[in-house]
Amino acid sequence: MPGSLSISVRECRLCGTDLAADNQSGLCSPCQHQSKASAAPEVPDDFWDAAPLRQALSDRHMGQVIRAYRQHPFHRAAFGRRGIPQSSVGDWLVLTQAQVSRMESGSPPRNLDTLIHIARALRVPPGLLWFSLPQTESGAADRPHLPRQDQHPEPVVQASQEAWRSVRRRLNAERAVLSEAAAQLYDPTLRVESSALLAPAAWLAQEPVPLERVTLRWDPAPVVPILDGTAHESLGTRPLRLPDQRFDRYTLAVRYLDSPTLFENRPSYRLTGVRWGGDGAGELRFSLATYFDKLDLCEAIGHEFAAATESGSDHPRWGQLALRRAVGDPFDLRIRPMIPAITTLLLRRRPDGEATFFLHWRDPGRVATAGGLYDAIPAGEFQPSSVLAPPDGPDFDLWRNIVRELNEELLGAPEFDGSAGRPLDYERWTLYRALQRGRETGAVRAYCFGVGCDALTLAATIPSVLVIDDGIFDELFGDIAPQNAEGITVAALPEQQPATGIPFTEQNITRFLRNEPLAPPGAACLALAWKHRRLLLAPSPCAP
Amino acid sequence: MATAGPTRIEDDPAASRDAWLRTRTYLNGHRHELTDAALRDFKPEDFIPGTRLLARPGWIPDHPVPLEDVQLAWADEAPATPIDGDASELDRIRPISDDRTRFRRYSDAVEHLARPRLFENRSCYRLLDVDGGVRPSLTFGLGAYFDVIDICEAAAHEFTAAQLDGQAGPPTTPFRAMVGDPTDLARRPVMAATSTMVLRLDRATGDAEFVLHWRDPAKVASGGGLYQVMPVGMFQPSHDAAWNQANDFDLWRSISRELSEELLGSTEDYGSGIAPIDYDAWGFYRSLWHARTDGRLRVFWLGLGMDPLTYVTDMLTVAVFDADLFDQTFQRLVTTNDEGHRVELEDGTGRASGIPFRADQIMRLTHDEPMQPAGAALLHLAWKHRAQLLS
Numbered sequence: 001m002p003g004s005l006s007i008s009v010r011e012c013r014l015c016g017t018d019l020a021a022d023n024q025s026g027l028c029s030p031c032q033h034q035s036k037a038s039a040a041p042e043v044p045d046d047f048w049d050a051a052p053l054r055q056a057l058s059d060r061h062m063g064q065v066i067r068a069y070r071q072h073p074f075h076r077a078a079f080g081r082r083g084i085p086q087s088s089v090g091d092w093l094v095l096t097q098a099q100v101s102r103m104e105s106g107s108p109p110r111n112l113d114t115l116i117h118i119a120r121a122l123r124v125p126p127g128l129l130w131f132s133l134p135q136t137e138s139g140a141a142d143r144p145h146l147p148r149q150d151q152h153p154e155p156v157v158q159a160s161q162e163a164w165r166s167v168r169r170r171l172n173a174e175r176a177v178l179s180e181a182a183a184q185l186y187d188p189t190l191r192v193e194s195s196a197l198l199a200p201a202a203w204l205a206q207e208p209v210p211l212e213r214v215t216l217r218w219d220p221a222p223v224v225p226i227l228d229g230t231a232h233e234s235l236g237t238r239p240l241r242l243p244d245q246r247f248d249r250y251t252l253a254v255r256y257l258d259s260p261t262l263f264e265n266r267p268s269y270r271l272t273g274v275r276w277g278g279d280g281a282g283e284l285r286f287s288l289a290t291y292f293d294k295l296d297l298c299e300a301i302g303h304e305f306a307a308a309t310e311s312g313s314d315h316p317r318w319g320q321l322a323l324r325r326a327v328g329d330p331f332d333l334r335i336r337p338m339i340p341a342i343t344t345l346l347l348r349r350r351p352d353g354e355a356t357f358f359l360h361w362r363d364p365g366r367v368a369t370a371g372g373l374y375d376a377i378p379a380g381e382f383q384p385s386s387v388l389a390p391p392d393g394p395d396f397d398l399w400r401n402i403v404r405e406l407n408e409e410l411l412g413a414p415e416f417d418g419s420a421g422r423p424l425d426y427e428r429w430t431l432y433r434a435l436q437r438g439r440e441t442g443a444v445r446a447y448c449f450g451v452g453c454d455a456l457t458l459a460a461t462i463p464s465v466l467v468i469d470d471g472i473f474d475e476l477f478g479d480i481a482p483q484n485a486e487g488i489t490v491a492a493l494p495e496q497q498p499a500t501g502i503p504f505t506e507q508n509i510t511r512f513l514r515n516e517p518l519a520p521p522g523a524a525c526l527a528l529a530w531k532h533r534r535l536l537l538a539p540s541p542c543a544p
Numbered sequence: 545m546a547t548a549g550p551t552r553i554e555d556d557p558a559a560s561r562d563a564w565l566r567t568r569t570y571l572n573g574h575r576h577e578l579t580d581a582a583l584r585d586f587k588p589e590d591f592i593p594g595t596r597l598l599a600r601p602g603w604i605p606d607h608p609v610p611l612e613d614v615q616l617a618w619a620d621e622a623p624a625t626p627i628d629g630d631a632s633e634l635d636r637i638r639p640i641s642d643d644r645t646r647f648r649r650y651s652d653a654v655e656h657l658a659r660p661r662l663f664e665n666r667s668c669y670r671l672l673d674v675d676g677g678v679r680p681s682l683t684f685g686l687g688a689y690f691d692v693i694d695i696c697e698a699a700a701h702e703f704t705a706a707q708l709d710g711q712a713g714p715p716t717t718p719f720r721a722m723v724g725d726p727t728d729l730a731r732r733p734v735m736a737a738t739s740t741m742v743l744r745l746d747r748a749t750g751d752a753e754f755v756l757h758w759r760d761p762a763k764v765a766s767g768g769g770l771y772q773v774m775p776v777g778m779f780q781p782s783h784d785a786a787w788n789q790a791n792d793f794d795l796w797r798s799i800s801r802e803l804s805e806e807l808l809g810s811t812e813d814y815g816s817g818i819a820p821i822d823y824d825a826w827g828f829y830r831s832l833w834h835a836r837t838d839g840r841l842r843v844f845w846l847g848l849g850m851d852p853l854t855y856v857t858d859m860l861t862v863a864v865f866d867a868d869l870f871d872q873t874f875q876r877l878v879t880t881n882d883e884g885h886r887v888e889l890e891d892g893t894g895r896a897s898g899i900p901f902r903a904d905q906i907m908r909l910t911h912d913e914p915m916q917p918a919g920a921a922l923l924h925l926a927w928k929h930r931a932q933l934l935s
Contacts, residue, residue: 223911224594227903232931319749328904334911335903
């Protein structure tokens with residue numbers, strides 16, 4: 001029904017240029033070009049009356065809403081007969097073309113965050129949705145009501161955003177150097193094995209603790225944090241979004257000005273207690289928060305540090321670091337939501353007791369954090385596998401989280417990342433069962449070293465190590481994916497296959513610790529694993 | 545009445561006084577733990593979120609209110625209340641004097657058995673009504689300080705005695721049961737203290753620190769053994785002479801006197817037994833007044849709340865001094881005073897005047913240290929609103 005559309009806008013909505021009489025898009029060609037690349041265009045009200053859209057909305061299937069939206073006759077003028085390509089919609093939604101395709105043809109996405117994100121990105125009128133959009137104070141900032149632009153028309157906004165991008169680029173490009181400089185702000189005894197991962201003595205176990213001896217406890221009533229990403233001390237790390245208003249949170253600035261490929265908020269576990277006993281066992285307590293609770297504060301703390309070093313000094317003083325100062329004690333789990341990642345060094349143990357290890361390279365353009373660095377693999381946030389799963393249910397387990405990351409990062413398999421509609425059934429999952437059997441025979445062993453914070457961002461990590469005997473390794477990980485969706489490449493020596501790993505020798509360890517950009521959690525894992533190598537590589541008790 | 549058997553403790557004056565003193569000593573030494581136990585008698589929604597202080601909806605403003613926007617109203621007739629310190633429900637905690645009569649009021653027992661250095665019944669402003677909102681309004685009439693001892697300390701004593709007997713709940717604390725909702729201003733005479741958090745703000749660095757006090761149980765009648773903000777004082781006329789009643793009926797005047805007395809150790813005798821205080825002629829008051837008008841000193845109202853153990857009422861205010869003004873005003877900042885000593889954090893520079901206004905200190909004092917619930921609530925709220933307070 002293209003004939004029924006009536007467009008009254010006669011000036012380009014973005015730059016105000018007069019439009020040609022036959023221009024029905026509401027945008028002049030340059031702006032149209034830009035908006036095609038970055039955000040959904042404005043559509044007339046009766047756009048949403050189209051039958052396929054109504055059907056998809058009444059079926060509550062956001063994937064089919066995307067398809068009906070793309071193929072709407074309105075878009076033919078700007079995008080051609082076949083409507084908007086999946087890849088363009090993917091750009092607006094910060095998803096890959098493949099993810100858009102799966103969403104359109106698969107079962108309806110159920111993660112509320114995902115639904116809200118899509119509804120906002122496509123500007124679906126709230127009245128047509130089967131869920132409500134959050135009406136928060138930050139609602140206005142959260143909604144991409146203007147197409148994202150490289151250049152905001154207001155010079156003051158433009159300058160602020162450009163300066164922010166420049167610091168952000170520097171933060172991403174120089175994380176290793178900046179972490180080392182930030183570590184010098186703290187008591188040197190806090191450094192874990194001379195790395196830029198910091199931990200008080202009470203946070204580290206005396207010896208690696210077998211994962212089965214780490215008890216996880218659910219904290220039903222954690223102390224409410226008194227510092228979060230909206231803190232006024234973080235204002236300096238947030239660019240202007242309008243001449244008189246800054247972005248409300250750091251993640252909003254990232255989303256609109258520097259969005260990596262994967263940038264989605266998900267439920268994540270919040271650490272509320274750490275206790276290591278003298279008996280070689282330990283206990284970690286957790287409640288629930290979100291991934292962005294972590295990034296809002298930690299990335300802003302890192303940004304503040306990067307900005308302070310830009311002014312020439314390599315070693316900023318506390319005076320320039322208002323947000324870091326406000327945190328005070330980085331190890332008080334109550335002050336701010338402490339949302340740890342789990343970083344695991346993978347060791348492949350040969351029958352002769354020698355071993356190889358694995359590192360990956362993180363592409364700064366595709367990952368939100370720790371880009372431009374080597375890090376241990378697998379590494380990932382500690383998160384429930386599905387929003388529908390009870391947070392204190394089967395997913396509330398360090399080992400299962402590590403296996404999910406192994407699956408994703410080494411095998412390139414889809415991530416069980418909290419966006420799935422169904423809770424994961426571990427016992428029916430072949431890889432999990434195989435590794436579980438390996439743990440029972442001792443051919444697979446997992447240990448936890450404790451908890452630490454990256455000096456640059458104060459983001460928490462649980463460093464751990466996973467030792468897998470050669471035979472079972474080959475069987476399970478013979479086909480290591482050289483690269484996965486997160487922009488991660490498994491590092492290999494020039495003449496070797498990725499699956500072989502890097503020889504676990506003093507020379508190689510020293511090389512990575514001293515000469516390569518290695519993320520502090522990975523550096524701590526590597527150094528701790530080397531320190532405890534006898535225990536870790538001891539012959540497995542049940543090995544033939 | 546002659547008794548044949550052994551004397552029961554409650555009939556034995558010496559034994560009853562020993563028991564009372566034991567309870568009183570325990571109360572003064574364990575206020576923080578007892579408060580933890582008292583929390584259980586209330587619902588989570590009775591508290592100011594994130595604190596251990598009781599408040600009614602509307603008592604805590606959404607944002608700090610400049611003190612000049614808080615209205616005070618006066619009521620000539622302060623209505624009688626169903627609860628007072630004479631209640632027979634308190635009999636079981638009243639010790640027996642040598643003439644075999646019970647001490648009539650809790651203040652009588654304190655005066656004779658555990659008299660602190662400062663113990664004087666004086667007239668106080670009695671809180672009658674609170675109207676919250678953007679411009680809060682408070683109505684007061686006249687009351688007496690010993691109502692605080694007779695009701696609040698007695699209620700805490702009753703609670704303590706029940707705890708020591710290994711009992712808890714309304715049947716073992718009949719007086720507390722009769723008081724019912726402690727935030728009901730019509731059920732008992734409620735006196736209010738002003739608790740002021742003094743912040744020294746260094747505008748050059750953005751850093752702030754605050755003044756903290758340790759209340760010595762040997763020196764004060766209530767709230768001993770706990771950290772508290774400084775200054776704190778009952779909202780009351782400077783002297784019982786009638787001409788002071790209207791002249792001193794002003795929150796800022798009251799806070800100014802407390803600042804002078806507690807932070808500088810100045811006298812509490814303003815000569816107001818002879819004539820009302822001429823505030824404008826008082827140099828300290830005048831210089832602070834100038835600082836308020838030109839913005840170097842900003843004072844905010846954060847609301848009011850009640851202690852769940854003692855039912856004592858605190859009005860929560862914050863005074864933000866620019867660093868220069870603070871240093872000039874409090875050159876001779878006291879280290880000890882009649883009620884305890886000021887707490888300094890040794891930071892190696894030798895010039896610390898207070899506690900850094902930082903998340904870790906706030907968390908430590910509000911969660912790990914024995915701090916009076918009102919002071920802890922004030923710290924929590926001040927931290928929450930720090931963007932506005934420090935702007």
